Amino acid sequence: MASKAIRALIIGAATAAALLPAWLLSPKAQADDFQLAMVIKSSTNPYYKATLAGAEIAAKEIGGSVKNYGPTESSAQAQVDIINNLADRHIPAIAVAPSDPDAVVPAMKRAERLGAKVLTFDADSSGGRPFFVNQATSDAIGRFGAVLLIKSLGPNPQGQVAIVSAQPTAANQNLWIAAFKDEISKYKGLTVVDTVYGYDNEQKAFDATVALTTKYPHLAGIFAPTCPGLPAVARALESVNKGHGAIKVSGNCVPSITAKYMLDGTIDGFYLWNPIKLGYVTYYAAKALVDGKIQGKPGESITITQGKWPGKYVIGANGQIVTGEPVQFTAENYKDFNF
Amino acid sequence: MSFPLRLFVRWETFLLLVLCATLILGTHVSRYFATSSNISIALASITPVAIVALPMTLVIVTGEIDISVGSIVGLCATSMAVCLEHKFSVELAMVVGLLVGTLAGLVNGLIIVGFGLPSLVVTIGTLALYRGIAQIMLKERGVSSFPDWYQSLGFGTIGNGPVPWSSLLFLALFGAFAIFLHVTRWGRAIYAIGNNREAARYSGIDVRRTILGVFVASGAVSAVAAIVLTAYLASARSDTAMGLELPVITAVVLGGVNIFGGSGTLPGVLIGLLVLAFVQNAFGLAGMTPEEQEIVTGSVLVMTLAIFGLSGAVRRLWRR
Known part of the structure; x- marks a missing residue:
């Protein structure tokens, strides 16, 4: 009967439409390369384009890849959800710029249990990380x-x-x-x-x-x-x-x-301060953690021998790597800071 | 219409199909999707929204709306935080939170029923009012001195399996609300009010008291959500749950509840919540950034509604 055919057609079409995304998003080969996920406060803030640019420079120098993940509007809960999701993706390294120092801690600890190396940059959490990469005190x-x-x-x-x-x-x-x-x-x-x-x-x-x-x-x-x-x-x-x-x-x-x-x-x-350098050093530090070169204890250091900002970056007694000093922008120098 | 077709054209059945598609999609995009760790976190992250969606369903079925739920959750979280700052036990803090939530809901209900004002306007007002009180109470401080057993309400799972403790709490509430709405005569009264308020009044239903009741329930259950959310975030601040009302109303409407009142079911809302939870989760695992996820989630919502609308149009055309 015709109505039966139409019925089947509708059910078939709807099922196909619902399943279409699954077919389009078939599994991609997952590279085993080093990946750093930077969990930022908000994705509309141009500041974090600069930190990402720095991390990308570092990625070109020592390999691997980096991506920003942030809520469109600053929210502690959104950040927690993002960290949880990244942990279940088994991303090797997660660098968090917490918008709430307490709320992110359980999610960061959970990510660590699932095998990720977790650190903070730009802003610190109240725990759950070996050290904090700080732009300036x-x-x-x-x-x-x-x-x-x-x-x-x-x-x-x-x-x-x-x-x-x-x-x-x-x-x-x-x-x-x-x-x-x-x-x-x-x-x-x-x-x-x-x-x-x-x-x-x-x-x-x-x-x-x-x-x-x-x-x-x-x-x-x-x-x-x-x-x-x-x-x-x-x-x-x-x-x-x-x-x-x-x-x-x-x-x-x-x-x-x-x-x-x-x-x-x-x-x-x-x-x-220089957010590009902040992202750059964060990337090196995350890679060193994942490669097992450092444990993240105070007194340990990472040494960048060649690259954009070579130097020795020490984890201080307060669990911080400080990457620089504040910089005043003037009519003369502001064009050098392209972010 | 024969039975299978009638079943299919039910919104809930269609939504169930979308949920199945989402789950299949999830296992396709990542081998980590079907792990108990991932499923538990997808469920745990939606639970505060899911809890508030229960009374919101009742509110919307009566033809009203409660925009202030996010602020009530924030106010309850703040009240609990202040209790902890004063070294009260966490159990007492929870009781205070529940009282504050109930009171906030009562205030909403009394203004709406007492002055006969539209709930949209009243709760937009109390959204600002309750958040303002929370900000005055806690200012910039955050409180994170919740004991470990309390925090396990956020991430902890039953026997380290895929089911979070908070979901168990949700299921208990879901059972109570579903029985209330779909089995009891009070539930029938809620549908009657949403369909035709005048007719409901003339058939002897106390419309004002029922509406007052659903707003009190909304406040009290928001306090339960505040407990789960502060456990999930291991902290409470004055801005906790800011903007929570949007995903709650999205889930309720996606679940097939008519935004103008009168129809919709709680099982539908449950499936809608699961679709929301797993769509976001799967796209996250696929490596999408949150911005991309928002675009795709929005598209899935619109597509789901459009496909269902289209199938209805085709059906009507056929019957003509």
Whole structure:
């Protein structure tokens, strides 16, 4: 009967349509090469394109491959899910930049049990890793921002200072802010009046900054150690006619989206560290762990004999490899930092 | 229509087919897909969403919606964290969390029923309100002093097999909700309200009390989800479960529940949840980045709905 035929046809077609992806995605030969998965805070942040670029340079030098994995919007749970999935893929090495230092720990331990080597870079976790590849000490990063802001406020710095950070829970930012406040407290005329949050979102950072200028009409300076929050802070100040030096700004972010506000005078103290080198050293360290050259104990070191950044990188007593110092971007040097 | 065709055109049956396809796909893309470690983590990661989807199904069947569930989970997690900071036992913290969740749901329900306001508007408001309270309570602090037995609710599995403890908790709740919705007369009342509120009222159903009840259930069960989620994350913060409402509502709608109320089943929602869990998991194992996974998951959702809609259109054409 015709209805029976149609019935069979519909069932057949639907089944085929549902099974089509399975056929398209037939198993690929899995290479046994070294792979590093970098679990980043958010995939829309250009900063992590720079760390990836550094790791890719290292991969060209010593072989293997590297890829970024991050949620489109910063979330601890999304990162945990990503680490769990990578662990079950049996990726040899996982480098995590945690957006929440505690939440990632069980997932990192689980990945280790499943055979992966796990370390942290860019931001540290509260455990579950042999060592942390740090771009510059948190203390240095926070103080550097304070010194630049104080310098732009003149010889006798006076007035109210506010902070625009990423999330209230961002561990890096909180450490930098602590160092920043400590440095500011050395000047009697300066008071830190408020800390607001842009949640790694340009619109939210913009709105938070506009609200700050309304709440504190005599604000003298803003410290914005957040990316992509910093350019949004500058754009907000310019839109309320407090840019171009009316309110002094220092902060860190990537040059590609921030440099124009440095060039037009809104951001006086624009700085960062070298994220390309951070990714580069992270890759070497992960490879050394997987190859069994190091266990990850304090005092051990990796030596890069030839390549872009040769040198000896030591795991300090605090379980950190520090890859560099903060760098101030100026009209002269910013073009050298192509990220 | 003969029996097999009627069975096939049921949304649940179709969804089951999609689930089977997903599982076959999974074993094709990675040899690690069918390991108990992978299956357990796919289930564990969806459990907080799955738990909240149970009362959400009831809420949506009555023709209402609760956008504030993510914030209620966050507020419960924060309350538990504050209890732990004050050195209360974790058991007491859990009780406090449950009370806070129930209270938050009660507040939602009372505003909606008491002022006769649309639940969409009210819960958008309380979404911001509850999250704000959580942020004031915990500020930037994170609390991770949960004992090991508590944390095993997150990743731990029964006898190191593929079934996480949290899934067992979910199954118990699922059983209770399924019996309530599909067997009892209160369940019938929920469908009646969703289909025609006026008719339900005239047939003697206390519409206001029933709606109040489903919102209280939504709050209380969100607290259970908060327990599972803080165990999964081994920590609680004010931003815990931010945005949880979206996957919850996605799963409920994918499960065949009419977003305007009146129809849908919990077994359908269960299959929808499993499809969501394993589609994401399989594409992750295939080496896709999260952005690519989002695109493909979205496509699978739309394709599933489109194929079903198309098969219905063909059927109607044939019968004409």
